[in-house]
Amino acid sequence: MSDSLSHAALPGVVIAFLLFQVKDLLILIIGASFSALLGAHFIILIKSTTRITSDTAMGLILAVFFGGGVMLLPIVNRTSSGNQAGLDTFIYGQAASMIGSDVFLTSVLAGFVILIVMIFFKEWKLYLFDPDFAKGLNLSLNVMNMIYILVLVLTIVIGIQAVGVILMSALLIIPPVSARHWTHSFRMMLWLSGGIGGVSGAVGTTISALGTSWPTGPFIVLTSGFIFLISLFFGTKKGLIVECLIHRKNKKEVQKQLFSPSVVKGGNP
């Protein structure tokens, strides 16, 4: 879902730029949110009214919206002062191109997202793990769904500026999947996932600053990928090594039981 929404944001950015002719981050973000929300609604509509499966609907919206955005880009190029460079970084991401006010706006939006998650923490937990019970408690699933998509879109839109449309989904997927290998608690997973995301962002940016004109986004993604690999092997809850150890321990116990005296006495050893 995250992948298709981050692609679906592109036409919104381009149209917003086309309409207002300014490269103000706030306007671009509003445009992006609008078209990403539209994409989300189309996906849900297609999924619920036809027999097309959700992954097909997502792929479809992703490609068509992105195609629409790419189609509009040259028009922007021609009409305005030919200043497409800023929009380009919106696609591929270049954190270095951000200016002070952009950073401020991003921080405010990020704070807002964190606030929503924190305030409704109990409700989110119910909504995710036991939607039926949540419904029974008079919690509107539709409203929760809408808030969730809104928050998701906001997160995507502010992330795009730093890592670009294409690698945005990496940052949404890799940290939680890594965190999943360390804990079973929802609260811990949130903290860990946020931490992993933050560390990869900081380390990735530092690495990309070492070389000349090294892209920021890919290095952030690679850092988080590295953390994921470590979690996959050494994670304390679902890590491969832990599972291997448990497996070996169980095997030994079973073997011990098989050759225990009581069994041997009954038959031929």
Add this chain to the structure above:
Amino acid sequence: MTYTMWILLTASLVGISCGIVGVFLILRRMAMMSDAISHTVILGIVVAYLMTHSLSGIHMFIGAAFAGVLTAFLVQLLHSKGVQHEASIGVVFTILFALGVILIATKVGNAHLDVQHALMGEISFIPWNTVQIPLLGKIPVATLTLIIVLVLIIFIIGLFYKEWKITTFDPALAASIGIPVLGLHYLFMTLISVTTVAAFDAVGAIMVVAMLIAPAASAYLWTDSLFKMIVLSAIFGTISSVAGYYFAVWIDTSISGSMAFATGIVFFLSFIFSPRHGLVSNWIRPLRTK
């Protein structure tokens, strides 16, 4: 043949090849896999370039096909280790793609590879890059590649048509009567990678996704027969690429972008007017049965 004719022919070939492969893609519920592969083939191409230092077609193909299979393999591996399927696709392709982009930015430098070209494609340059073929005369390289790929696709799909059908609709049955389901899965992944690379030059990686998914999804709304679906999907692919081209010429914009957009329009029309599953027929049907 004229300049326009070559472009239309190339675009139609992309539409037909992607349309055929796409049918199986969406029936196997692997639509997002195509998105993943279309990104990771970049890594394959870059690595192939770094190893051979040439941009000739065959190396690219091997590298890209290898990257596609690697993606499929890694996704399968992670999935079997308890990571959700969608999440494992997301993890694998973003990391491989990031590797590819970094390699381009640091090692390849100012070679003919650049991310923008690979992602967006530029069909208007195709007719200039030609080769001499006996009997046929001068043919653009990309068109020739696409013809070969199309023949390959039709050959492989046609040869194992029965097997594809069974593994797609009932993998458990297929496995129980001794069809190598996993082998076919990887063969299919190779086929997608090859199609993606062939269509690369023409429509760019992201538009390949549109061409793979949208025509097949539209055809899925019109018919229940697999064979008819394949034919319809190929036709829809062709129509969208031709319509997309003329639209792009009309308003003077990115050809591949407007082709992807045209597939969306075709899907939208099917979504509304399809006799079986369209909005209009769903709306009329209850009235008729009264």
